[in-house]
Amino acid sequence: MISGSGSNMVALAESMAGDHPARPVLVLSNVPDAGGLAKAEALGIATAVVDHRAFKGDRPGFEAALTAALEAAAPDVICLAGFMRILTRRFTGRWAGRVLNIHPSLLPKYPGLHTHARALDAGDAEAGCSVHEVTEDLDGGPVLGQARVPVLPGDTPDSLAARVLVEEHKLYPAVLRRFVAGDRTPVLLG
Numbered sequence: 001m002i003s004g005s006g007s008n009m010v011a012l013a014e015s016m017a018g019d020h021p022a023r024p025v026l027v028l029s030n031v032p033d034a035g036g037l038a039k040a041e042a043l044g045i046a047t048a049v050v051d052h053r054a055f056k057g058d059r060p061g062f063e064a065a066l067t068a069a070l071e072a073a074a075p076d077v078i079c080l081a082g083f084m085r086i087l088t089r090r091f092t093g094r095w096a097g098r099v100l101n102i103h104p105s106l107l108p109k110y111p112g113l114h115t116h117a118r119a120l121d122a123g124d125a126e127a128g129c130s131v132h133e134v135t136e137d138l139d140g141g142p143v144l145g146q147a148r149v150p151v152l153p154g155d156t157p158d159s160l161a162a163r164v165l166v167e168e169h170k171l172y173p174a175v176l177r178r179f180v181a182g183d184r185t186p187v188l189l190g
């Protein structure tokens with residue numbers, strides 16, 4: 001599930017080849033013109049859109065539409081990959097134990113938004129990303145992997161985000177591969 005450029009989605013999709021036990025069945029976006037949709041189509045993956053703006057003030061309706069789109073594809077595992085809407089218990093309960101997310105901080109530090117700016121403001125010496133199981137607690141489910149990068153002198157939120165994103169593209173496929181094999185041992189990179 002994506003909302004944006006879908007670079008993590010591409011990393012996941014490209015990893016699912018050869019002896020990998022999983023294959024992508026659907027890329028679902030809540031943003032009709034998300035860049036990741038064209039990338040998914042180029043990879044030959046089915047796509048669907050559930051535009052949250054059609055459900056203004058109706059989060060249950062939005063989540064029911066997401067679930068209906070997913071049920072049509074019958075996924076065993078759902079990867080949030082830059083999906084930028086908060087999901088409530090209605091959704092997370094329906095798919096419990098099967099939803100992963102990648103978050104651009106070393107959780108439990110900096111759940112929510114503006115993670116890189118917050119790490120810089122705090123004077124942190126390192127930053128990174130986490131893959132975690134999605135529960136009803138925002139960015140709060142069990143951590144299944146982390147990758148660390150140094151914070152360098154002169155870093156800006158953008159430069160730090162770019163350095164972390166390189167690691168996201170390694171971490172998320174590594175965690176997914178382990179997860180679909182039934183192994184929840186955390187993947188630790190960097």
Ligand code: GAR
Nearest residue numbers: 004005006007008081082102103104
């Ligand atoms: C990634 O950095 C991901 O960690 C972040 O959005 C970016 C999506 O990039 N996710 C969140 O902030 C979730 N709250 P992508 O669309 O190129 O994969």
